Amino acid sequence: MKRILNLIFVTTLISSFVLIGCNNSSGSVVPTRAIGTIKFADAGWDSLSVHNEIARIIIENGYGYKTELMPGSETASLYAISTGSMDVFMEVWAGSYPIEYKSAIENGDIIEASVNSESTRQGLYVPTYVIEGDPERGIAPIAPNLKSIHDLPDYWEIFKDPDDPNKGRIYGANPAWNANKIFREKMKNYGLYKTFNYSESVTHTALNKSFINAYEKGDPWVGYIWTPTWTAGLYDITELKDAPYNEKDWLNGYRTEFPSQSLTIAVHSKLREQVPEVFEFLSNYSTSSAITTDFLAYMKKHDTTKHEAALWFLKEYEEVWTTWVPNNVSEKVKAKLQ
Template identity: 45%
Template sequence: MKKWLVFIVMSAMLVLAACGDDDGTLDEIVLADADWNSIKVHNAIMQNIMEHGYGFETDTLGGSTANTVQGLRDGDINVYSEVWTDNIREVYEEAIELEEIIEVSVNFDDNDQGLYVPTYVIEGDEERGIDPLAPELETVQDLKDYPEVFQDPEDSEMGQIINGPSGWAVNETIVEKAEYYGLNEMFNIMSPGSDSAAVSSLASAYEDGEPWVGYYWSPTWVTASYDLTLLEDEPYDEETWQETRGTEFPPNDVTVAVHEDFPEQAPDVYEFLNNYETSTALTEEALVYILDNDAEPEEAAVWWMEEHEDLWTEWVPEDVAESVKAELDI
């Protein structure tokens, strides 16, 4: 019995040691990676500052939106650099109300999301010899008139709408929206296995000048690089949205949030995160850099910090900024 007690105590001590020191500070800051490029870029920017400016070890923990948000609530994740709050509003507000997480800043709030089509589908493209295939297409509801334009390659009697990946919170929203508008009766809603699979389907269609309709959002290198049109929807109304999803997406503050213990565990970093603020345009610069240079998000983060030294150095004290610049050779 004593041996078991010793084993349990030692195991608990190991767990505590992995989480932090006895004084409540952290040995390592863990950031959420929900597997899209913009969150990877923002993570890398934060990690550069946390490591080279404040001396912390850092890591990321990957998973679906639901899993990473739960990880933040449980304390397995310390920082979430890009929380799309209205995609998980109920869970997010509950976690804040229970004081499991703290919203520290708005990363950006000038973003769009919804169903997009290549603009040439509506307007054509004379230079590429593409005629408009859906000239009256303006709204999500108008898709009912064009299922044959967006034909499912595996089901000729149905159109196809590309959804967000199945692990993303928005996936269920698109399904509900399609059901409310009756689009599910004439369109198959295809859930790709990953963001890269969704982008691959768009890129292939775009290169060939073929029709495509699917969910996407900004800021992304996709919306910055391709000429896409966001289909209109009914003006946002909170009650209607909650009941049917039959409006445009709600305004979506994309926030930086931390676990409840983080302000005490890393107070200086917490103060830095309170100042973290970018925009869709600024984020898309890094995403386009990834595309144009076949770069990793971590490389794009360093490039972005070189380009916007005047911005991020305002988030931190001068000595911290100098340490980061010296380490990154900026």
């Protein structure tokens, strides 16, 4: 394995959820295995989970291969794809670690099979009623001049931490996500720790719950949200501005807004030769932020599982996914949907 990836990811792997099969008993990387079961990275967020289910349904029913989900942190999952311990990462936020991702491709460890969707956003958000109010709900504007992440110190009392009344609370990302590392660095570099506590969200569900509880009560809330996600599809939210993105300042302490990025599908470099028909399918796989938001909103509205949301997508967006596969494969999949 190339030295640059070892340097970047080995620390993460030690502290991350242990990935089964990444290392053998002697501590060396397991050689690339022959494809029997196609292993999908499951780094723990909803859109990735549903895309995993969509791809797995098509691969299992259309191509006849077994599939399996492998849990792990975001960076550990990318490392596992590069070593061959996993095969497919359906939604890589490559803009969060551009140097590492580019190096893995240039080294030939992974292949970018496709762009899953474009035009993402992530950052700190507030319910829009915090700034503009909501006359229908009888909510007056609480912070009408709040525009930027740099304005937050002036409003810490609005977002008071219930466990520490001397500071506000920012609801952060899952500790296993790269965004968590970025926000902790931002908090330090922007001086936000002076007036705010940063509360890591142990799970995606916990982050959503904190937001929903506040929104339904009309209370102030500030925290990490990204698009595409069902939160953006169902609720009126506003992103707090940050300095416009430029690579120099981003790589020097993340002192800009998150880059809008393409979400890619990355596969282990051997997958193309091991299962070329599956690689071709993944190369054709492409959705959009709007489509992803749609199936996530459906999942939330109807309280479905990720698998059920994937089935809904396959029925509602037949004109999309049938372009990814040959007719004989699409017919096999559709037969299973009856």
